[in-house]
Amino acid sequence: MRWLFRALALIVLIALCLGGALVMLPTTKIAQIAEARFEAATGRKLTITGSVHASFWPQLGVRTGPVEIANADWSKDGPMLSAKGLQIGIDPGALIGGAIRVSKVTILSPNILLERRKDGTGNWQFTPKASTSSTKQAQPSAGGGVSAFSLDKGEIRDGSVTWIDRASGQHLALTGIDASLALPDFTGPANVSLTGKLNGKAVKAKGTLGAFASFLAGDAVPTDLALTLDTSSIDFKGSFGTSPLAAKGALSADLKEPAALAAMFGQPAPDLPKGLGRDTIAAKGDVTLGANGTLQMRGGQLTLDDNAMRIAGDLSFATGRPRIDAQIDAGALDLSALGRSEPRGSGGASGSGPSGWSTAPIDASGLRALDGKIALTANSIDLGATKLGPTKAQVSLDNGRAVVDLRQVSAYGGDVTGQVVANARSGFSASADLAAKGISMQPLLSDLADFKRLDAKADLKVNLLASGNSEAALMRSLSGSGNLAFGKGALEGLDLVGMLRTLDLNYVGKGAKTIFDKITASFNIANGVLSNDDLTFNAPLLSAAGKGRVDIGAQSLDYTVTPTALGNSSGTGGVTVPLTIKGPWAKLKYGVDVKAISGDKVDAAKKTLKQKADAEIAKKLGISPQDGQSTEDAAKQKLKEEAAKGLLKLFK
Template sequence: MRWIIRFILTLIVLVALLVGVLFIVPGERIAAIAAREFETATGRAMKIEGEVRASIYPKLGVRTGPIEIANADWSDAGPMLKAEGMRVGVDLMSLLSGNIKIDQVEAIAPDILLEVAKDGRANWEFELASETPAATDQAVPESAGGIPAFTLDHGLATGGSLRFLDHSGGTDIVLTEMDLDLRVPDFNGTSQIELSARMNGQVNQVSAEVSNFSTLLAGDIVGFEVTAKSGGSNIGLSGRGGYEPLTFDGQLDADLKDMAALFTTIGQTVPDVSEGLGQQASLSGKVTYTAEGTAHLRDGIIQLDQNTLNGEADLDLSGDRPKLNAQFTAEALDFSSLAASADGNSGSGSAGSGTGWSKDMIDASGFGLLDAQIAFRAASIDLGTLKLGTSRVLATLDRSRLVFEMREINAYRGLVTGSFVMNNRNGLSVGGDLSARGMAMQPMLIDLADYERLIGLADVDLQFLGVGNTVDAIMHSLSGQGAFSIGSGELLGLDLVGMLRNFDASYQGEGSKTIFDSINATFQIANGVLTNDDLVFLGPLVRATGAGQVGIGEQTLNYRVTPVALSNEDGTGGITVPVLITGTWADPKFRPDLQALIDQNLAEERAAIEARIEAERDEAEERLRQQAEERLGVTREEGESAEDALKRRLQEEATQGLRNLLGGN
C-alpha cells in the first residue's frame, strides 16, 4: 500500500511543481520534462499526449491531455494507469514562497490496473529515486518517505475504474464508476478520503480519516476512522494502525442488515438461511491485527436476527492454514424457524417426503480452508420441533475433519452426550456415537409428532457411519448398531386388550390406557438397512414381540409385531393377532398377518392333537399295566412303579419255578 500512495503522490506533486515554469517553457517541453522526471523517480515510463495548457482563471494551474503510465516489464496486461487527462490547480502565493499548496488535482476518467504476478511480484513495487526531482529542490520530511510536504484541498478522480488482478491467487476484482475525493489540508495533520464505486453492480461507499497524513505515508502507526456502506449495511472501524507492517487495534461495529447488497458486492448469491441464522446480522467488539499475522476479537457481540452470541476469537494467519480458536456463549437461542423451513420443503428429498433423500452434491471443500476449535454454550435452544436446555458443545476442525463433541445437552429431563463427525479428508463420510439417558418420551413426542400417548423415560445408544457425497449415498451406505429401552410407563387412550378382543385396530376405550413394565430392543444397521429381531413389550395384561427391517436408504418398512393379551401367568394362551407394517415412511400400511395367524392356529391345533394322542397312549399303557398286575396278582409296594412291580413279580415266579424244577422247597 505504501508504494501505491507514493506512486500517485509522486505523479501529483511532480505535475504541480511544473506549473511554476509552465509560463516560460512551451507545453510540449513541460510534458517531456514531467515524463522524464517521473521515470527518473519511479522507473516507469509516462506518456503525456496532446497539449499541456496553463490556466490562470479561475485557478492557477495546468490541464494535460491523455496520460499513460507503463506497467511492470513482466506484465502484458496493458498500462498501469490511463486517464483522459489531469487538472492541477495550485496557490500562487504559496508557490512563490517555495511551498506547495495544491488546491485541486483531478484525474479525469482514470483506468488503474493493480497486478500481482504468479511469483508474487506486484506492479506497484518500484524503487523511488533517492532524491526528489531536481525541479523541486525541496526539503523532504523523513516521515513522508521521500514525498515533499504539500497540502491538497481536493484530490479528485471522477468516472474512473480500478482492476485488481492476482495471477497467483486467481483473484480478479473490478471497480467501476469510481469517484474519489482526497483532502490533505495539513501535511502533518488530519486528512480525509471518500470513495464511491460500483462492484458487481452494487454501489459501495468508503469514508476514512487519518490523524496524520505524513505518518500515514511512512506506514507508521496512525489514528484512523473508517466507515463503509453497501446498500443498507454499514461497517465502522476506528482505532490506530499502520501498513508497514500491517497492524491495527480498534473498535469494530458492523450492521449487516442488507445481506443482498453484501453478497452482490462479492459476486455471490445470498444464501437461503432461516431466521435466527443471520438473515440480518451485526458484529461489534475490539479487534486487533498484529505484525505476526494474528487477528483477535475481544468483547465480541454477534447478533443473528433475534439471537445474540457473546465471546472472543483468535485467528492465526501465519501458518500454512489459518487456525481459529473461539469461545461463545448465549442465553436463549431461537431457531424455531428451522422447523417451518423443513415443513415448507417437504418435496426436497427430506425424510418422509416420499421422494427419497436428496441427491444434490454436498460441497464440503470449505472444511479444508482452516483449522478451528470453537467452544459453545447456550442456556437454551429452541429448534422448533425440539426444545433443548443447557447445552455445551466443542467443535474441532482439523485438516478437513469436523468433530462435534456434545459434552452436555439437556433435553426433556434427560441428558444427551457423544460425538458427531464429518470427515472430508478422503471423500465425505459422517459418523456418530450418541447416548441419551432418561429422555421423557411424552413431551418429546408432542414436540416432534404431536403424539402424547406414550409416557416413560427412554435410554438410547446409537453408533453409525455413512459414506458419500450426497445425502442419498450416505443413507444407503449407513452401518452401525444401537439399543433402545423404556422403563415402566403407559400408553394413554390405547386399549390393546380391547383391540385384540374385538379384532379392531382402531378400537379405543373411553379413558383407557395400557400399562407396561418395559420396552426393549437392539438393532443392527448394514448398507442402509436397520434390522431388529428382539423387540419386547412387557405389561401386566399384554406383551408383544417385534422383528423386521427398516430401509433407511429406501425409506421403506417391513416389520412384524406380535401382541398377546390376556395370557396365563406362565405366559401361555391369550389372544394373539400379528400385525404387518409395510410400505414407505410417507405411506405406511398396517394389516393383520393372516397367514401367520393361520400358521399359528394350525401349529396350536397340531400341538393339541399330539398332546391328546400322547395322553390317550399314556392312558392305554396304564390300563394294560393294571390288567397285567391283576392277572399276575402283583401288588405294588410304596414308591414302586408298575414296571418295577411287574419285573419283581416275574423274577419271583421265575425263581420259584427254578426251585421247583431242581426239587427245592
C-alpha cells in the same frame, strides 16, 4: 487502500513538476520540462499530449491535455495511468516567497492500473534515474518513497482503478470514482472521501487517517473509517496499517448477502447454510488484525442470519481455508438447515422414495467452508430433524468432518451425552455414540420418523453409523447396536388386553391403548434393518415377550409380540396369544396366531374363537343351524337345497 493513495500521490508529483516548470519557463516548454523531471524522479516515461498552458483566473495554475504514465517494463497491460487532463492550482502567496505549493489538483477521468507480480513486486515501485530537487516538496519522506507534499484539495472526477494481483489471481475494478483528499500537512492527518463502483457494485468511503506519510509507508496510524459496500457497511475506529496489514480498535460490521460481497472482491462465494451467515453477518466488538492475517475478537456480538450470540474468538487462514477457534454463548439457535432436505413428495430427484424417506441429495458442502474448534453454550438448538434444549457442546471442524461432543444436552425432557460425527470428505456419512436418560419417545420419534404411537420416557444407549448422499440412502445403510428401557407409558393405537380378553382384532385404531409398566430390549442394526429377540413387556393385566425385525430403510415392521393375559391375582394362569404386527409404519396390520394359542384356558379360548368364526360364516351364507347342527352341516344342507332348486328350474 494504500495503493489508491499512492496513485493520488503520483498525480501530485506530476503537478509539482508542472508547477516548477511554470515559474521557470514559458508554457511552450512546460510539458518538455515536466516530462524530463518526472522520468528522472521515477524512472517512468511521462507523456503529455495536446496543449499545456498557464491559467491565471480564477486560479493561478496549469491546465494540460491528455496525460499518460508508462507502466513497469514487466507489465503487459498498458500504461500505469492515463487521464484526459489535469487542472493544477498553485498558491500564489507561496510562489511570491519563492516556493511552489500545489493547493489544488483535479484529475479528469484517470484510468489507473495497479498490479503486483507473483514475487510481490508492485508496478508502483519506481527506480529514479537521478536525484530529485533539493526543495522540500521533492525530498523523500516517511511516505514510503513518495515525495512529501501538501494539498488543500485533491479531486478525482470519473476515474477508475484496476487492481491485478498475479499471486492470488485477484482482479478488482473500481470505476466511476469521485474522490477527494485534504492534506494540509504531509505528516499530519488526511481527510478522504470516495464514491464509485467495485466490480459493478456501489462503494462509498469516508474517514480520517491520523498521519498520512506514516500510512503511505505502511505504518499503523489512528484511523476513523466508514465504508459502504453495496448494501453492506463497515465502521472502524482505532489504528490501521498496511505493511504488514494490521488493525486494532472497535469494529461494527453489517454484511448483507455475503456471497455477493465476496463476488465484489473477485472471491468464490462462501457456501454457508442458513443460520451460519448465508444471508447476513453482523459483528460488533473489539478486534485485532495480526500481521499474519489472524483476526481476534473480544467482547464480541455476532449475528449469523437470525442467530444472535456473544463471542470471543480467533479467525485465521493458515491452510487457506478459514479457521475459527471460539467460545460462543447463544440463546436460541436455528441450525435446521444443516439437517434439512427437500420436502418429501416434491417429485423428481428431490422427492421421496417408496419408503417415504427423502431421496433429495444432501448438501453438506457447508462442512467444508471452514475449520476450527468452537465451544458452544446455548439455550436451545434446532437441528432440523431433532431439537435440543439447554446445551453445552464442543464442535470440531476439520476439512469437511465435524465432531460434536455433547457434554450437557437437554432434549425431549431428558439428558443426552456422547458424540455425533458428520463427515463430508468423500460423500456423506454420520455416526452417533450416545447415551440418553429420561427421553420422551413420542416427540422424539415424531421428529425422527413421524411415528407417534409410543408414549413413554426411555433410557437409551446407541452406537450407529450410516453413509449415503440422501436421507433414504442413510437409512438403508444404517448399522449399529443399542439397548433401551422404557418406564411407565402407553402404546397408542393398540389394546392388547382387549384383544386377549375377547380374541377380537378390532381393538386397534384411534382411542385404543395399552398401558404398561416397563419395557426393555436390546437390538442390532445391519443394512437399515433392526433385529431384536429379547423384548420384555410388563403391564398391570398382562406380560409379553417380543421379537422381530424393523426395516428402518423401508419404514416397515414384521414383529411378533406374545402377550399372556394374567388369569388371577397371583399372576399365573391366563391365555397366551401371539400377536403379529406387520406392514408399513403408516398402515400396520395386526393378526393372531390361533395355532399357537396356549394356556389353561386355551380350550375355552379356541371354542370362543371358533364360535365367532362360525357366526361370521353363517351370516355371510344366510344360514341358521338347527339345534345340534353344526355350521358345516347347515352349510351342506343349504348347498343341497340350492342345487335342487337349480335342477327344477332347468327341467322346467
